Amino acid sequence: MKNYLDIINFRHACKIFDDTKKIKSEDFDFILEAGRVSPSSTGLEQWDFVVVQNPALREKIRKVSWDQPQITTCSHLVIILAKISDIKSDSKYVADMINRRPDKTPQEHEARVNFYKNFITENFKDDDELLFQWSHEQCMYPAINMMNAAASLGIDSCPIEGFEREEVGKLLNIDPKKHRVAIAIPFGYRLNKQPVKYRRTMDDVVTWIN
Ligand SMILES: Cc1cc2nc3c(=O)[nH]c(=O)nc-3n(C[C@H](O)[C@H](O)[C@H](O)COP(=O)(O)O)c2cc1C
Known part of the structure; x- marks a missing residue:
């Protein structure tokens, strides 16, 4: 890779992967790390990552994802x-995110607690x-960071939102609340x-x- 623009241009929405090629575990760890350290509004890291490697589950996910072959042919499937x-x-999560950063004084801490409470209630009204x-x-x-990190290693990817959101959620057994x-995001090596x-x-x- 010559420079960052080469990396960005290498990334494309890969439509089918070579299912005989697997990403090395240290390379996949590098991709996950690029996602983990991504920026987020107010630093709340509003995400969790699931890596789906089970072939039967992937088949089911593909059926509710416009039958897209990337889901089953990729080396590693990340769902954010x-x-x-x-x-x-x-929430306890917000409190934990606040508490992990040391405050100099109790007043500083209280100001941060109030900032988060007001910011979230005013903007999002605790509405799902x-x-x-x-x-x-x-x-x-994290999605774009992971895809570009993958591209820097010559690994392909495809962002996918062509799916029935609730159905994928049910297959992953997630609580919709x-x-x-x-x-x-399937990751792997391009076939074409x-x-x-x-x-x-x-x-x-x-x-x-100007
Ligand atoms: C949020 C999002 C959802 C997308 N969903 C799909 C998808 O379900 N299937 C697919 O093949 N490509 C999907 N794409 C890829 C876009 O179609 C693609 O990025 C765009 O056409 C530009 O092409 P390139 O990424 O190959 O440069 C998605 C892209 C984004 C950003």
């Missing part, structure tokens, strides 16, 4: 779950739909050549205000 109940203003929207947005940061499926990348021109995308 968006947190819901954990990011409500009075609004919380999911927020959480889901945050899940895209606690989590919703945000995005699935990378197609041409279509993107808008820089002039069309960027407006400069």
